[in-house]
Amino acid sequence: MKIKLTILSAFLLSVSGLQAQTDNGVMRLEEFAYPVKRNNLNIPNVNGFQVLKCDFHMHTVFTDGHVWPNVRVQEAWREGLDAISFTEHMEYNPHKDDVKVDHNRSHDLAVNLAKENNIVLVKGTEVTRQTPPGHFNALFIEDANTLVSDNDPKMDQEAIDRVYQQKAFIFWNHPGWQVNKIPGSYEWIDFVEKQYKDKKLHGIEVVNGLGFHKKALDWALDRNLTIIGNTDIHNLIANSYDIEREGVHRTMTLVMAKDRSAAGIREALDVGRTVAWSSNYLFGKEENVRDLMNACVSVSPAYFEKTNAKTKEVTKYYEVKNNSDLYFELELKTGKGTKKLVLYPESTQILTADAGQSVLSYDVVSTYIRSDKHLTFDINLK
């Protein structure tokens, strides 16, 4: 997935090129250069839907982030993402002495670069109210400069209403982020209930960075809200995630979309066809997680049988192949066979089972289909 290779023509250039370099007196020492490429983040289509890799929560110097907007597009391109959204704070501008406040500006500056890189740039913002209720992201807005930037709690409803009027997709961010500091802040409070009832709340960010908000997952599942995972990155992705290590990726939302477009994403978000992915874990509605896993994992027919010389018991051998960059860790629940299967990204394991078995049932401990429940995955043996 992430490959570090010297470019062959660097060798060739060092042959023919060295002459030219001698001519012009400047020699390139390319060996330590970072290879410019977009890493394929492989996930097969799911029921005909493309699986788009999306991060809907991030910041730039235009609010409290530490990079110019172009860096976010570059990070996304390199890491194989399909869509991102700048969600600058409406109510918080710590750089305002140096950077002119314009809530649309980071988006506008990056629009063309995103197009050139084939990255879908969703116009968004972060409605940054005091906690509780805390922060909400609004995607697919039209104009951030007409929204509420006053952080008086009396304006909370108005702040939501304004993004709602722009037909935004609205989700509640990191509901538990102040759990240790503000009592009562990690609860399904009346304000949130009201937005939900009024159809002004459409999703919940159950993973923010590397924090899994367990109660938030259950709230989303119980109310059929769309499940979201984002980085909320302020500094560099590479300073938060060990992304040069193989298999490591940023937190993101996997969106099963009809096509790779803003409209495709919106449709999928509206109907909740998402799975959040963070570290080695997947979080989502049971059906979505199962469909995703079914698309990624395949089991071969038995390719070998071994008979125990003493007991005459027959063991059959199967290959279980993970065709994706996702990670699945399985523990046997019922049946006689391999007790533990670790399906690392883009790899294969051998599964053995007693000859009589037709199904082995596993708990996929790297998935959460509820705060206290893993996906059950049945492997049918042929």
Add this chain to the structure above:
Amino acid sequence: MKIKLTILSAFLLSVSGLQAQTDNGVMRLEEFAYPVKRNNLNIPNVNGFQVLKCDFHMHTVFTDGHVWPNVRVQEAWREGLDAISFTEHMEYNPHKDDVKVDHNRSHDLAVNLAKENNIVLVKGTEVTRQTPPGHFNALFIEDANTLVSDNDPKMDQEAIDRVYQQKAFIFWNHPGWQVNKIPGSYEWIDFVEKQYKDKKLHGIEVVNGLGFHKKALDWALDRNLTIIGNTDIHNLIANSYDIEREGVHRTMTLVMAKDRSAAGIREALDVGRTVAWSSNYLFGKEENVRDLMNACVSVSPAYFEKTNAKTKEVTKYYEVKNNSDLYFELELKTGKGTKKLVLYPESTQILTADAGQSVLSYDVVSTYIRSDKHLTFDINLK
């Protein structure tokens, strides 16, 4: 491709497990353990053929190698190979004071392990004559103990005849290996010509380890012999190849086969449907290399157009995606567009072209379809 991840349940085990560990007084420190898995070496099917990854030349302690036969199967499994062959020297047994000479033994010892790991183990041997003519590998033999082990040059023909009688697939190994030591050894000599004429020579090893035998490639192409690449490994693969570095693989023969079986391999070898792969390079018949590349590389329709404000010239943007673990490096020959494209394994690059272009023609400098010729690859723009 190669992922190093801590197993999640190690965490879980450290919860529930620590109790047990306290009970039995032995604690596992798994963090530094090598992850046991088979890496998928991704290459899409080519014209309906599976692309099998094969290494047909290697040694164990049973001649002059440094490992027990099981190690070779383990290496192959981990690295994603489909088939290997032990090709112990018939005429050279430096360990004979310690290891009993039995030319079938390494194969026999590994047969069951290979079956359990779904690795096709092709029975082979290395007919190790003095140079010239040097060494020949014979695959699909029946019994190595009935072959010639006497290294008298007078027996050269007999040695070939015996493997031929076993219906072996025979190829000439590393033709240039003694070029600097034995004058005349790197030539298409009469003895070789005779085998070729008599249909007793079926292929040539044009890459041995990290050495590309350029003249041998042309000999193979001119005579329609099958093109082979192997490691000829004696010590550990990991001591010769930097295989833990991403994108690095051992030298091998890519066999485009009807199925993953010994018969499938034999058929493909017989008709020459192979490409040798070493370092970042591919070596083969033009048609085979082109078909392989066509299977791996896809070009999107134009997704963006940019008009130069001054010149009004329009540039179109395309994604060129490498869906494989192969590496392709392209340099523009004709047309107006991106001059250089490096398609790292499992990655994507942006290609730009003038709006009027319908085709860009590239030299694929990481391929050799002759000792002095790269594949030409046309990219059709939509």
Add this chain to the structure above:
Amino acid sequence: MKIKLTILSAFLLSVSGLQAQTDNGVMRLEEFAYPVKRNNLNIPNVNGFQVLKCDFHMHTVFTDGHVWPNVRVQEAWREGLDAISFTEHMEYNPHKDDVKVDHNRSHDLAVNLAKENNIVLVKGTEVTRQTPPGHFNALFIEDANTLVSDNDPKMDQEAIDRVYQQKAFIFWNHPGWQVNKIPGSYEWIDFVEKQYKDKKLHGIEVVNGLGFHKKALDWALDRNLTIIGNTDIHNLIANSYDIEREGVHRTMTLVMAKDRSAAGIREALDVGRTVAWSSNYLFGKEENVRDLMNACVSVSPAYFEKTNAKTKEVTKYYEVKNNSDLYFELELKTGKGTKKLVLYPESTQILTADAGQSVLSYDVVSTYIRSDKHLTFDINLK
């Protein structure tokens, strides 16, 4: 520590060299080659003693290992070890149908290679009795072929006596290895007590591979036996340890020796100047672990002071530098300062402390000076 770099002269060779390569028709594709080098495993001297990296337990094809003896020397050289010992089983020869039984043979075959590589090769053996009492390693023996190879329990004492007569350094291997299978096998049984009383037991292997035998550590500490850690490797080091990942090393015994020689090692073993190192953990007598850590970790004088604008409290800043390839993880016990310090290999952390503090006291949770006790490490602030 482990560096993967293309050799510069490969570039230069590709200039001048390509001509020569064209001449002889063989081209080298060096890019994927494993770099041949010995990695420095950095640990500063401790109280004037060199810290030798030793692995005193391993096997080759001459008993139940999977490699020829030279591989063990190569592995040791590359990984920066100073000393190894082949400890073939006296009583167990599963390869005997293929490999002639000679208990000295693996040592003898490797002696010269070890000398050329400046690796101290300690002559040893594994006295492989049934469990209990289980296995004992004997180092510095003279002739393994005169020892006991009959595995009748009645010969247990004779087996020990014979290695003792050769003035061996004797330690008990992996005492808990059969804890789950053989009740009573992980106890300080009478036979062991007798050897200890008779001065025929000099050390205990408290770490074997990635297994930490907790009770064994306490037994060793209570009786002032030398603490040992080994791999007991049978297959490849690279198949058990993820050694290409930075910071990863095999399990070993750190021997604080007067010089890098067999005699230096023997003296240090005899007096117990050792620490076992496995994964990120150190195991040993308190004094040894503390001396080792003191040699590796240094704390700068305060380089900065910051005054809290509100509280007027002053915080001082210090650098804590780990000058070694060891790993130390510290948790604050007493004092006001940084609560957690992770001293990764060859790295530095910032420590902050209240201005009034003169000492911060830490638990080094990556060390065990008893099965239930970490080293306490005081940082004196200047």
Add this chain to the structure above:
Amino acid sequence: MKIKLTILSAFLLSVSGLQAQTDNGVMRLEEFAYPVKRNNLNIPNVNGFQVLKCDFHMHTVFTDGHVWPNVRVQEAWREGLDAISFTEHMEYNPHKDDVKVDHNRSHDLAVNLAKENNIVLVKGTEVTRQTPPGHFNALFIEDANTLVSDNDPKMDQEAIDRVYQQKAFIFWNHPGWQVNKIPGSYEWIDFVEKQYKDKKLHGIEVVNGLGFHKKALDWALDRNLTIIGNTDIHNLIANSYDIEREGVHRTMTLVMAKDRSAAGIREALDVGRTVAWSSNYLFGKEENVRDLMNACVSVSPAYFEKTNAKTKEVTKYYEVKNNSDLYFELELKTGKGTKKLVLYPESTQILTADAGQSVLSYDVVSTYIRSDKHLTFDINLK
């Protein structure tokens, strides 16, 4: 050098911590987190001088860079640098519609963070005149807002004079950067000669990023100007340098200083005690490069002798140890011994020599002490 390890206490926390996590409903998934640490960049002291790692050329969003100033301090800290300097363009402010122009601002914003991280932040600027003469960096300035920002060529001398009046250390940047675009721009022109004569030019940047300006090296050597290497980074270091690969570092100036302070750096720059380091290469005055290499490389006494059975010739064995993170590649010039020695960072090689040899003389092809000359390094054998 760069270690990626899971923190042990993450395991421990997952035991005791999971309860707390259950309590507050937020679970941390730390496995993919980037480890926060400062990598030691090991270079031994040279003749009693500390070798400080310095990058004196970089940009932030305050001119045409892409990051907030704090990111530059973080990058420096992580990579083991000792000193950096923001050198914003005086005459070029492409972000001025969004970011208020203040030439001191990036420095001022980072001062405290640099102090906390023990990074020496040298106040600097880039005098960005049209080419030729091109750009000059001025270090140790007092106030950038009183300098020349008008880019009229008539002001070139005034621009230099103003930084000179602030007692700046002035060096010419990347002299060949426009060689292919502006004829005559890569010459020692009169303007530069005048500054040099008037002692207003003190150094030359002979390496900028991964470009080695060969003629510039000779100019510096001939006039005893200080030799400088910098990144001139605008985007992320990690987007230009493959820094997560072992052994890779950014381009920098190694300053042999009396202490780790601004004053120490200034003194060393004034007297020219520097070596530029880029990719695997060192560039500098012969004496400085030699002293640096002598500090890093040590040769053991002979530890083994081997006598050729036939010729009776005796070969002696030595260890050549590289105690640094630098890279040295040696090719034998005179003497009978190992022809090629690659001293990878923190590693050791075996050198063999005929018994009669007392000295082997090597070309260190990874060093440039002139555009066409490598350092000669004599190894004395004992």
